[in-house]
Amino acid sequence: MPDSTPGARPTLEAVAARAGVSRATVSRVVNGGAGVRQPLVDKVRRAVEELGYVPNHAARTLVTRRNGAVAVIIAEPEFRVFSDPFFEQQVRGISRELTAHDSQLVLLWVEGPGDYERVARYLAGGHVDGALAFSVHNDDELPSVIHRTQVPTVFGGRPGWPGAHGELAVPYVDADNRGGAREAVRYLVSLGRRRIAHIAGPRDQTSATDRLDGYRDVLLDADPELVAHGDFTEESGARAMAGLLERRPDVDAVFAGNDLMASGALRVLRERGLRVPRDVALVGFDDMASVAGTTDPPLTTVRQDIEGMGRLMVRLLMRTLNQDEPGAGAPGSVITPTELVRRASA
Amino acid sequence: MPDSTPGARPTLEAVAARAGVSRATVSRVVNGGAGVRQPLVDKVRRAVEELGYVPNHAARTLVTRRNGAVAVIIAEPEFRVFSDPFFEQQVRGISRELTAHDSQLVLLWVEGPGDYERVARYLAGGHVDGALAFSVHNDDELPSVIHRTQVPTVFGGRPGWPGAHGELAVPYVDADNRGGAREAVRYLVSLGRRRIAHIAGPRDQTSATDRLDGYRDVLLDADPELVAHGDFTEESGARAMAGLLERRPDVDAVFAGNDLMASGALRVLRERGLRVPRDVALVGFDDMASVAGTTDPPLTTVRQDIEGMGRLMVRLLMRTLNQDEPGAGAPGSVITPTELVRRASA
């Protein structure tokens, strides 16, 4: 069992004494054991085991300047960010990949502008090696706050704030929203649909505008009346659908900006006695299992690998951290592919 | 602007030089400034400002043995723990209170038994001052793993594992499940109901068994047929209700172990043409806004202050940490009161 003086953790020194070697040797063994002869390695390992030695993190950080920790900054301007399944999947991916890199996840929960200073102080304090943040609304101050701290940061979602291409450019991971949207719309076209509407998300989120752009890429001459706007909620999708039906009762297909709005649209379509996909074909975006799989009919939708995006954010950050020393070029952003999943709604 | 040698953060030393004082004085000022004459304080403050000095956390931790960080251990044996609204509220409370105590939240996400070793290593490494964990199933290994690390820990929910009263006793925060249940059942009795059923949660979770105990406290001679078991999901509530109706079609009230099961029960009651509350009065537990407020009719239920429980967990932990030095008695657990919220279902 561990320790003779409970409360006092054994130090390197103690292990060295027990193993009859120097602190330096113990340190080498603890850090992989390269360049130490086998018998000594064994001896040290045994001492570590017997004493229940665990390296002191602060001491190590002090000299290596590595924290083994990454901040995940969650800004919550909206509401239930945390319980958002999208978010959960992304954080899960982040958590898993961080674990694989022996790093810890420090959660920085920002509830309002007043929290920015706290976050800035924390980042500047060198508690973490880097940060992961999410691109929310374009007028958010967070990016510039983070930028000032000089802490390497990777964003989730393509940033759309002013200067995102210039001095405030940051590496990010995003799905190919525009390409995915194009594929969805092309598919509806291939089905023979001709009056294809789009229910777009908020104008200040790139995930929404990119999808709208993809829609327009394919339907260059689309009637502006065929585009409605929602805010990614089920309710807004229903409202948008109702408006669409009023303006263009002849609509024969709808590409919704996400699954939630698609499910709202579906509800309205059925209320009006329109059959899906017979009368109106419907395609969503996200492939959120809790939505797309449970509607009636199940949604045809564009899948993005959300957990994978979380993992990629971590990998990108780690690459940034490791190349900091060898003055290499900035590690570009990455766009992950999407995939059209055909179910019954189109 | 901060710094002449970008990349190299200014140290205490640099501030001292600039202000023309010793490191000790700077340290005093940075830590509150007690016992330093005003003019010097001002001079130091100015130097700190000019240099953009931020204390190095690792160096500070190394000597104070305080991390300013607390681990939140989320075990996920079930499934969507993270997106559970109950959980979100509790973590929100924790996050807020931690911020108030100038502490950070380090998220330890346990996905399976294989992760225990990692968690143990992390805790033993002295990365955090304490930990917060949640009491899940009684056969979980987590408590003993945590116990071995000797890291002060507060649990959310009354632990029910073997030894929870003995060597594995831990401070915890929980709602008064038993008292809340009693109040709910007494209320149904006061309404004149005589055949009051209970849909209980899992037998290996104390929140469920405590509520069942509360039910039995009031209905000492209740027919065992009036008790059904579910697993806290909507679906299981529906199943339990169906079974109940089959055994005792004369049931005139149901106290469900949580709102989700109540909503499942409500669905079945309506399908069978039974009116709520006229034919069967229904009471839930939790007062989960997304459930209790949206059913038709809205649920009468027992409210617990979930966010408050999260905050209390932190306060309890902080008290433990601060009393570590003055050998005071262990800081007991705390039970928070519940409140019956009357809506339309009973």
Next chain:
DNA sequence: TTGAAAGCGCTAACAC
């Protein structure tokens, strides 16, 4: 290959 020794940046006695 191994050991000795010099710090990493800070706090906390202890002197002055």
Next chain:
DNA sequence: GTGTTAGCGCTTTCAA
């Protein structure tokens, strides 16, 4: 009040 000094526990040259 303020400064001097001795570490906190570890990694990392540099010598041997």
